[in-house]
Amino acid sequence: MQVFRAALKAFFRHPIYLLIYVVLLSCMGVFMGMSMNDAPSDEYLEWPRVAVVDRDGQELSQGLRAFVLDQGEAVEVHDSERALQDAVMQELASYILIIPKGFSADFARAAATGAKMPEVQVIISSQSMDVTMMDSLVDEYLGVARTYTVALADASQSEVVARTNTAMAHTANVSVVQTTDAPPLSNAFLVYLQFEGYTILLSIAVCSAVVISRFGREEMHRRVAASPVPQLSVNLQIAAACLVIMLACWAFVCVLGLVAFGGRIAGVAAPVVAAALAALLCYSLFGLAFGFLVGQMTDNELVMNAVSNITGLVISFLGGVWISLDLVGEPIVTIAKFTPVYYYNGAIKAALDPAGGGFTSEALANMGIVCLFALVVFCIGLAISGIRAGRMGVWNGSSTKQLSHPAA
Amino acid sequence: MWNTFKYTTLSIVRERSIVVWVLLFPLILATLFNAMFKGIDENAHDLDPIPVAIVNKSEAGADKAFQTMMDMLSEGDEALLASVEAKTSEEAQALLRDNKTIGTITLDENGWPSLELSAVSGETGVSMEQVKRTVLADVVDDFCRTRTAVEDIMENDPQAIRDPEIVRSFVRLDDYTSELRITHSQTREYVRYFYALLGFAALMAANVGLTAVGAIQPNISPLGARRAISGTGRARTLAGSIAASWLVSFLALVVAFVYIRFVLGVEFGGREAACILGIAVSALMATAFGALVGALPHVPASAKGGILSGITCLLSLFAGLYGTPALRLADQVARNAPWATAVNPVKQVSNLFYSLYVYTDLEPFFQTLGVLALTTAVFALVAALMMRRQSYASL
Structure with missing residues (x-):
């Protein structure tokens, strides 16, 4: 157990890694989870933050203004170019409606004569779907107002607006149904676990790579090779130490998640939560295998950091952890299927499926694939380790030859 | 140096x-x-037809307006909806549970629709599922609003409904907005x-x-x-x-x-x-x-x-x-x-x-x-x- 203890000692000599990668980065997942709300509105797109600049001030424009502000989160924006640019830059409002002066009068005139209808102007901060939906609501409101203006030729504008408002207020009864008896699952907890995929890969890979690389250094390798402990035993003890580190990282992330989101998953069946955490454990195994691979390739800690970070970011993006894959093109989805994060994501979604999660066949299949990824990466690491050991052996052999030559 | x-x-x-x-x-x-x-960005406005089940409990003829709208939205290469008829609410629920649909529209005896959506499994950020749910809710809302306006005019100003221009205006889809660029470049998130x-x-x-x-x-x-x-x-x-x-x-x-x-x-x-x-x-x-x-x-x-x-x-x-x-x-x-x-x-x-x-x-x-x-x-x-x-x- 000497090597095992030495390996752990080597790791704990770098508490900064523990603090930054395990503690600090795990908190990123908590921030992300906390920023999600579990309200039923998550079923739909979040309506944009909206602002209305009413330069007209007539009944129709006021009616439209009230309707638009009622649909999204209302924000006040001043009517100046800089203020409007600030609103876009600072994301204060993603949909700004500008009703030009004289719009109401032009609208009534065009509706009555059949001329081209006047337009309101919009400033958008992104071409997103929520903005498009907001745009279609404005079109709907003005379409109904136009119909009333034509139909009620003698009516005042206030009557047109009042009846338009009544019609627009009539929406369908929409409800979200639970298809199972289980309580609804927390979106925040799912997002936390998705984000932790990145941080746990990074923390386990860097921490285990630090330990493995310590024993992979040439001088250390030679000293260990000269000791009476068999190489297999040395390797197994190093592996055991890395496994302990991995389990510690995984346990920390689990406890942090349960403490931070425990209230939100209260009432969720224990096997459902256990299955999600088991998926994280499988992904942690991949992190360990990746750390082993990186540790075989380099003993430069900056390179270890860089390689783990880049790989973590790339596969997290590709695996659909941060961007929903149904929004990107088919080629990206195909590439995503070659990353373990894709299956990790699939495993936690299946485990936390509101329609019956837990250790389902889908969740288990995804976990199995993640474990296979870990095995493949570990085998690559072993191959590199073998090549390195071989090279050292050749070098040692030639050195011995050189040294023994003068004596001969 | x-x-x-x-x-x-x-x-x-x-x-x-x-x-x-x-x-x-x-x-x-x-x-x-x-x-x-x-x-x-390229796929932002590409929507596959939204699978939805229809449960029709309306009396004879009360569903005509709704069926007309559904036909319009379900036909052609760029159909917005892919509707399936469900005989009972239980059948619609089963479709919802099996993820074959994302919502059920139920028409009451007067032909007014209500919508039930399945609980979505969590996604980070915007997902296509959310987009589809929002579009579906908007379609149903739009129908209710237009029908309210039509019935209001028919009830209070019946002579106006004889004007073909007014009838046309109910189905007319005008674009009343134009994008104003106040920023240095066209905004792309x-x-x-x-x-x-x-x-x-x-x-x-x-x-x-x-x-x-x-x-x-x-x-x-x-x-x-x-x-x-x-x-x-x-x-x-x-x-x-x-x-x-x-x-x-x-x-x-x-x-x-x-x-x-x-x-x-x-x-x-x-x-x-x-x-x-x-x-x-x-x-x-x-x-x-x-x-x-x-x-x-x-x-x-x-x-x-x-x-x-x-x-x-x-x-x-x-x-x-x-x-x-x-x-x-x-x-x-x-x-x-x-x-x-x-x-x-x-x-x-x-x-x-x-x-x-x-x-x-x-x-x-x-x-x-x-x-x-x-x-x-x-x-x-x-x-x-x-x-x-x-x-x-x-x-």
Whole structure:
């Protein structure tokens, strides 16, 4: 157990890694989870933050203004170019409606004569779907107002607006149904676990790579090779130490998640939560295998950091952890299927499926694939380790030859 | 000092980790962003038909208007809905449970629709499932609103309904909005990820300053110990090393910028010269930050790289680097705690480019540049104080 203890000692000599990668980065997942709300509105797109600049001030424009502000989160924006640019830059409002002066009068005139209808102007901060939906609501409101203006030729504008408002207020009864008896699952907890995929890969890979690389250094390798402990035993003890580190990282992330989101998953069946955490454990195994691979390739800690970070970011993006894959093109989805994060994501979604999660066949299949990824990466690491050991052996052999030559 | 500058530059560019962090990293991630976000932009308005079940409990003839609308929306190559008839609510529920539909529209005896949606399994950020649910709810709402207006006119002004123009206007889909451009470039959300990436890359370039400062500290590296007893003064050695760090960081960031701008075609508001100025200041800030981390006492040199990348990852979260939810979180933080944005160099660098993209004048750009210059001065001052106060092994 000497090597095992030495390996752990080597790791704990770098508490900064523990603090930054395990503690600090795990908190990123908590921030992300906390920023999600579990309200039923998550079923739909979040309506944009909206602002209305009413330069007209007539009944129709006021009616439209009230309707638009009622649909999204209302924000006040001043009517100046800089203020409007600030609103876009600072994301204060993603949909700004500008009703030009004289719009109401032009609208009534065009509706009555059949001329081209006047337009309101919009400033958008992104071409997103929520903005498009907001745009279609404005079109709907003005379409109904136009119909009333034509139909009620003698009516005042206030009557047109009042009846338009009544019609627009009539929406369908929409409800979200639970298809199972289980309580609804927390979106925040799912997002936390998705984000932790990145941080746990990074923390386990860097921490285990630090330990493995310590024993992979040439001088250390030679000293260990000269000791009476068999190489297999040395390797197994190093592996055991890395496994302990991995389990510690995984346990920390689990406890942090349960403490931070425990209230939100209260009432969720224990096997459902256990299955999600088991998926994280499988992904942690991949992190360990990746750390082993990186540790075989380099003993430069900056390179270890860089390689783990880049790989973590790339596969997290590709695996659909941060961007929903149904929004990107088919080629990206195909590439995503070659990353373990894709299956990790699939495993936690299946485990936390509101329609019956837990250790389902889908969740288990995804976990199995993640474990296979870990095995493949570990085998690559072993191959590199073998090549390195071989090279050292050749070098040692030639050195011995050189040294023994003068004596001969 | 020239020799210090020259050889520090050479030693930095020969360092593998620097090449990976500062040069390869932004190029790899920018290529990935390009593949993913441009796909989103192109697919933003492509919707597959939305699967929905219809349960018709209406009396004879009461569903005519609704069926007409459904026929219009379900026909053709660009059909919005893919509806299936369900005889009972239980049958519709089963379809919902098996994920064959995402919603059930039930018509009551008078032909008024209500909508039931399945609970969505969580997604990070916007998902196509959310889009479909929203569109479906809007379709049903739109029907209710139009029908209310029609019935209102029929009841209160029956003669008006005889006018074919009014009947036509119920199904007429006019576009009443036009986009007004007040910003310097047409707004595209995905550009913000590239700006956040440049912010991340800038702070990662602090690794250069970290390595260079480590190489002149006697208690950090044997090279530092040798240099400490050389004939060149400490201040000159430091100045040469920092100048070399800045140059390498600047050039690496310029390479990333040129790749993003000219190879990937990401817009920077057509102000490339201002971008280069911004990169120069960002590189200076990164160098000062690297020097600050490099000067931290009682921390092993190898662990300093970990500290730097850990801090950078955390700060990048609040600059919106990690996808849509992170961007929303960054916006929330910026709105509710502007001071958090001011003290986050990754966000400041990102804002530097975004202000060029959004504003028609350069004042906000120079304001952000000023904040970055101030941040640089603070980092440099603290680093200098820490380096000045360090004592090494002596006789």
